[in-house]
Amino acid sequence: MFLARIRVSLKPTVNDPQGKTIAQALGRLGFDTIDSLRAGKYFEVRIDEYDRAAAEKKVQAMCTQLLANPVIERFDFDLDPVS
């Protein structure tokens, strides 16, 4: 069994109004040293595979087919064996 921790975020060239709004809200709370903030999605997926290469291929496919929009988003993930 593997645990994939997947991070999906907008590509650097894509405008991120959600991130901008959150950064402004933090500014109003007194956090005045924020240079930039980008908002994204995070998924923890437990996969019932026993071969790392197979699990990695599955996660890669999940990301491009559903979890991320490859046109405007990028993704990366860590894969760790779990019991």
Next chain:
Amino acid sequence: MFLARIRVSLKPTVNDPQGKTIAQALGRLGFDTIDSLRAGKYFEVRIDEYDRAAAEKKVQAMCTQLLANPVIERFDFDLDPVS
């Protein structure tokens, strides 16, 4: 300058209908080895601090005050120096 990569996810005891729906959608796409999927949020924050301890304290405060709801969510983050 530090880059904080913040992951916010629902506590394990909290029901995650979004994660369940995504897992079902992946199942319909043919991914039949998914054991569980939890959905969360991901933030990349660049902080204009030059002291690691100060940056860490700021990120911790941001998470508890705005980015995460400590009642139902947990968070963790990595902090790396960037130029």
